[in-house]
């Protein structure tokens with residue numbers, strides 16, 4: 001008998017039930033950033049789901065298409081060439097199937113990149129080295145950061161916070177901790193013949209930052225957990241893809257800043273055996289020293305914080321020791 005010391009990688013990736021038509025989230029809240037009423041619609045969506053779709057954002061389709069085609073070109077390279085972009089400076093750089101440093105696996109490959117104060121890829125990350133790809137990503141990151149800023153300003157307005165930049169300044173001030181991720185989910189050949197099964201592309205988790213702004217190439221796969229699964233449980237629903245829109249996730253830090261009024265949305269990505277998914281995600285985080293605590297304007301009379309005091313640096317350090325699906329905020333709850 002042959003005993004394999006390490007099972008093949010695909011056997012270490014959890015399989016999930018494929019979503020059916022009834023699992024599609026047709027009612028995803030849509031916010032038109034160019035119209036009045038966006039601020040209220042954002043607050044409502046963040047309270048109900050911690051998730052919404054943004055249209056009327058003004059980002060040029062060329063900016064999105066250029067970044068996407070350069071990403072497709074990057075991932076089409078030979079494995080040895082991609083590995084050269086590997087994490088010289090963990091966790092940044094190219095990665096394949098392993099997510100984070102604590103044993104999580106998914107059917108994907110990715111680039112994880114640090115973003116500097118001027119919304120460009122940080123010079124401390126040499127990857128990607130291709131000048132055209134880097135330029136396309138820089139243009140995209142600058143545009144998506146502007147969308148994040150407008151969304152955070154609208155949130156502050158909708159929450160009735162006097163200073164319009166209370167939230168947005170956290171991702172624009174010097175030392176803000178912004179990360180950009182390009183994910184590629186190739187079709188999973190091992191699924192052929194396995195009817196009703198999908199592979200885990202990116203396992204269920206919440207994002208630790210304030211907000212994440214996502215755009216994909218129009219291939220489905222993103223799912224979110226929404227209330228209403230019965231007996232207080234959540235229900236997983238598929239988000240219909242839209243290559244022209246952005247999708248915004250509320251992260252753990254924004255849940256704390258709003259004392260739980262906004263919910264940090266649990267989400268995951270499943271892959272199928274047919275079509276590649278390429279996604280870009282901008283994660284807006286504050287400077288490491290930023291105190292993460294409910295904003296005083298949002299606390300009602302006598303209302304106390306649900307959380308212990310911490311800085312973003314402390315939260316990030318703790319979060320990066322957890323597994324993807326762990327409830328990272330639990331250790332900071334009072």
Ligand SMILES: C=C1C[C@]23C[C@@]1(O)CC[C@H]2[C@@]12CC[C@H](O)[C@@](C)(C(=O)O1)[C@H]2[C@@H]3C(=O)O
Pocket residue numbers: 091099100101102104112179181205206207208209283319320321322323324
């Ligand atoms: C398993 C992990 C991957 C992650 C760091 C962590 O230990 C827990 C949080 C994960 C996450 C989720 C959102 C983003 O994709 C990410 C970059 C982040 O900031 O937190 C990833 C981390 C990662 O891939 O390194």
Ligand SMILES: O=C(O)CCC(=O)C(=O)O
Pocket residue numbers: 181183202207214216222267268269279281
């Ligand atoms: O690739 C996606 O669509 C989402 C991935 C994700 O949730 C993440 O990178 O944190």
Ligand SMILES: [Fe+2]
Pocket residue numbers: 205206207212267
């Ligand atoms: Fe995420």
